[in-house]
């Protein structure tokens with residue numbers, strides 16, 4: 340972590356600079372040209388996610404869970420396989436309008452409380468080129 344980031348963490352200015360870098364990075368990077376998060380990591384699905392997505396797909400929750408989901412080692416519901424079964428060949432998400440909340444939130448660099456997720460952000464930089472670019476922008480400004 341750079342000295343500047345440590346200082347920002349202390350002064351609580353980190354959210355402002357990370358959010359600005361987030362906007363800059365996502366103006367440069369097109370997720371449809373990447374989809375690496377949908378190909379490699381995948382989201383956790385909450386009960387409201389299961390309810391909403393199964394309803395939109397006109398499936399029972401039970402059938403949706405049986406067909407698409409499994410419990411991971413932390414007992415969370417995740418997709419059975421990666422790439423995500425809803426990722427299309429052109430990298431579009433076939434359930435985009437009602438996708439899991441975690442998909443909407445990733446990579447979390449526009450969320451409040453950046454100081455508390457710096458380690459996660461550094462980890463996400465390994466799979467997400469936008470996060471990698473955000474860290475690069477931050478280091479250039481430090």
Ligand code: SF4
Nearest residue numbers: 370373374375376467
């Ligand atoms: S890994 Fe990052 S840049 Fe790639 S699709 Fe996901 S959010 Fe977008």
Ligand code: SF4
Nearest residue numbers: 377423425426432442
């Ligand atoms: S549901 Fe959509 S956004 Fe979420 S991992 Fe699958 S393809 Fe990607």
